Amino acid sequence: MTTTKPLAIEARNLTKSYGDKVVLAGIDIAVPEGTVYSLLGPNGAGKTTTVQILSTLIQAGGGEAFVGGHHVTRDADEVRSAIGVTGQFAAVDTLLTGRENLQLMGRLHHLGKQETKRRTEELLERFDLVDAAKQTPATYSGGMKRRLDIAMCLMGNPRIIFLDEPTTGLDPRSRRTMWAIIRELVKGGTTIFLTTQYLEEADELADRIAVLDGGKLVAEGTPEQLKRMIPGGHISLRLHRADQVERAAQVLAASGSDIDQLTVQVPSDGSVDSLRKVLDTLDREGVEVEELTIHTPDLDDVFLSLTGQTTTAA
Amino acid sequence: MSTLGYALTDTSTMLRRQLKHMQRYPSLTVMLIGMPVVFLLLFVFVFGGTLGDGLGGMTGGRDAYLAYVTPGMLMITIAGVVQGTAIGVAMDMTQGIIDRFRTMSIARVSVLTGHVLGSMIQSFLGIAVVLGVAVALGFRPEADALDWLGLVGVIALISFGLIWLTVALGITAKSVESASNSPMFLMILPFLGSAFVPTDSMPTALQYFADYQPFTPFIEVTRSLLAGTAVEGKDLALTVAWSLALALLGYVVAKKNFNKR
Ligand SMILES: Nc1ncnc2c1ncn2[C@@H]1O[C@H](COP(=O)(O)OP(=O)(O)OP(=O)(O)O)[C@@H](O)[C@H]1O
Ligand SMILES: [Mg+2]
Numbered sequence: 321m322t323t324t325k326p327l328a329i330e331a332r333n334l335t336k337s338y339g340d341k342v343v344l345a346g347i348d349i350a351v352p353e354g355t356v357y358s359l360l361g362p363n364g365a366g367k368t369t370t371v372q373i374l375s376t377l378i379q380a381g382g383g384e385a386f387v388g389g390h391h392v393t394r395d396a397d398e399v400r401s402a403i404g405v406t407g408q409f410a411a412v413d414t415l416l417t418g419r420e421n422l423q424l425m426g427r428l429h430h431l432g433k434q435e436t437k438r439r440t441e442e443l444l445e446r447f448d449l450v451d452a453a454k455q456t457p458a459t460y461s462g463g464m465k466r467r468l469d470i471a472m473c474l475m476g477n478p479r480i481i482f483l484d485e486p487t488t489g490l491d492p493r494s495r496r497t498m499w500a501i502i503r504e505l506v507k508g509g510t511t512i513f514l515t516t517q518y519l520e521e522a523d524e525l526a527d528r529i530a531v532l533d534g535g536k537l538v539a540e541g542t543p544e545q546l547k548r549m550i551p552g553g554h555i556s557l558r559l560h561r562a563d564q565v566e567r568a569a570q571v572l573a574a575s576g577s578d579i580d581q582l583t584v585q586v587p588s589d590g591s592v593d594s595l596r597k598v599l600d601t602l603d604r605e606g607v608e609v610e611e612l613t614i615h616t617p618d619l620d621d622v623f624l625s626l627t628g629q630t631t632t633a634a
Numbered sequence: 635m636s637t638l639g640y641a642l643t644d645t646s647t648m649l650r651r652q653l654k655h656m657q658r659y660p661s662l663t664v665m666l667i668g669m670p671v672v673f674l675l676l677f678v679f680v681f682g683g684t685l686g687d688g689l690g691g692m693t694g695g696r697d698a699y700l701a702y703v704t705p706g707m708l709m710i711t712i713a714g715v716v717q718g719t720a721i722g723v724a725m726d727m728t729q730g731i732i733d734r735f736r737t738m739s740i741a742r743v744s745v746l747t748g749h750v751l752g753s754m755i756q757s758f759l760g761i762a763v764v765l766g767v768a769v770a771l772g773f774r775p776e777a778d779a780l781d782w783l784g785l786v787g788v789i790a791l792i793s794f795g796l797i798w799l800t801v802a803l804g805i806t807a808k809s810v811e812s813a814s815n816s817p818m819f820l821m822i823l824p825f826l827g828s829a830f831v832p833t834d835s836m837p838t839a840l841q842y843f844a845d846y847q848p849f850t851p852f853i854e855v856t857r858s859l860l861a862g863t864a865v866e867g868k869d870l871a872l873t874v875a876w877s878l879a880l881a882l883l884g885y886v887v888a889k890k891n892f893n894k895r
Contacts, residue, residue, distance in 0.1 A: 375737045377733060377737060397739050398739075400737055401739035405733075405737040407733055409730050410730050411730040411732075411734035412730060412731055412734075413651065413729065413731040414729060414731075415654070415655045415659065416651065416654055416655075420654060421731075424647065424651055427643075427650075428644060428647055428735075428738055428740050456658075476738070
């Protein structure tokens with residue numbers, strides 16, 4: 321793999337089985353520093369397992385993984401000092417208050433009294449937890465618990481952050497807040513490894529998306545590349561006259577047309593190139609276009625087709 | 635800072651966490667310490683008159699039994715506290731934060747040593763309360779300064795051994811319930827030793843068991859120190875050996891299982 325930036329996370333042929341059950345059947349991951357990588361997959365795909373291996377919680381059955389340049393099992397301690405982890409389920413101390421939870425993290429990161437105090441207040445402020453700081457997480461809403469969880473993970477200023485389904489169970493507003501937080505972190509140069517079941521989320525945040533299904537990566541690429549991977553994208557044109565519809569359908573090898581509606585559908589991957597070609601052709605033929613819409617398959621289509629689920633599952 | 639330095643810092647951080655937990659839920663500590671107090675009152679006032687006469691001393695009766703049973707009660711106190719240790723550790727392991735600790739660059743064992751030190755404090759707290767109640771009931775220890783010092787050392791050593799053992803029980807327990815049941819045998823052992831009656835009043839086989847199981851030497855050393863009489867070498871040796879062996883066993887098992895989970 322040739323990338324200009326050094327890799328923050330690299331895994332080769334990672335496998336994991338529980339008894340007879342193969343959970344990961346050999347996956348490769350490469351995440352350049354300062355980018356967002358999203359692992360997308362349905363329930364039971366192996367997302368959490370992957371995060372657990374990369375964050376030194378469990379050992380892989382086979383293959384090798386490096387995080388921050390360190391081997392995840394041989395140099396687990398170096399890996400641990402480079403990462404922050406927010407697991408799928410809240411990893412907070414339910415008997416301590418929000419503030420005490422953050423202070424605990426500060427002490428464990430050996431930040432010193434002043435710095436611990438400063439960062440604690442800063443993070444409480446930033447994550448809108450000032451009012452709840454004196455309460456234990458037992459009284460928190462799901463969104464507040466998530467925010468505290470992420471705040472705790474940031475206490476040590478990690479260079480690489482693992483977020484396992486950080487927005488599952490959050491309302492749309494909290495989800496957007498979380499996205500903003502993630503974007504801000506990326507701006508600061510942090511590498512993010514994110515798992516999600518929401519395609520929209522991966523689309524919004526990720527530089528690269530990998531689709532995990534049944535322990536295998538069934539697709540990998542930028543959101544755009546993934547969207548182009550499946551057929552079904554087309555350009556829909558509305559013209560002025562019926563004769564133009566017939567003409568256009570002919571020269572463009574249309575996949576469908578409707579004389580009454582004055583529309584023509586042309587297969588397309590949605591790229592600028594294909595669009596330009598269509599318009600150039602119509603120009604040459606002297607066909608005027610009244611309206612044009614591009615239908616790219618959205619990631620839901622990609623996801624469902626790649627993971628072999630029926631559309632009704634969406 | 636050195637690795638050891640960090641291990642100590644992390645341990646003190648985890649101890650603070652443990653103390654906050656106790657502070658926030660004092661009921662467990664109160665129950666752990668209250669139980670041996672109730673036991674003491676029960677044994678002194680209900681059984682004490684008769685059992686005291688059976689001791690065959692010069693005075694007999696309730697007062698003699700109070701003096702006899704107090705050292706045993708102190709060991710029951712420790713046995714009760716360490717039951718709390720197992721429950722506390724097992725409960726802690728169900729907390730999500732433990733997974734966070736595992737992904738952090740900290741001295742892992744500090745999660746366990748935090749529990750150990752927290753229980754140690756509970757143990758001394760319990761001993762102080764039970765001893766205080768015994769004194770209030772008329773118990774008069776004859777220990778001199780050196781004996782008291784020895785007593786603190788012995789209590790610390792015994793607590794250390796039993797606490798590490800129950801940390802291991804707590805960590806290997808499948809559930810919090812089983813963690814609260816498995817250290818039960820520690821409560822039974824003082825009964826099968828010299829806590830309530832001298833072992834020479836027992837059938838031979840039982841007596842043999844009683845003399846070598848950890849609690850009898852624990853109790854005998856404590857009893858001698860409180861009475862200001864000479865500690866028997868064999869009892870002291872057995873106390874040290876049992877305590878260290880239990881601590882080592884507990885430490886190894888606990889550490890292995892903590893890393894494995
Ligand atoms: N400790 C375990 N023992 C046995 N099987 C396990 C264990 N952990 C995970 N699995 C199995 O591995 C598979 C993948 O689990 P994993 O938690 O990685 O999925 P996931 O993609 O995170 O799913 P979700 O979206 O539901 O969180 C599941 O079939 C699960 O049953
Ligand atoms: Mg998961």
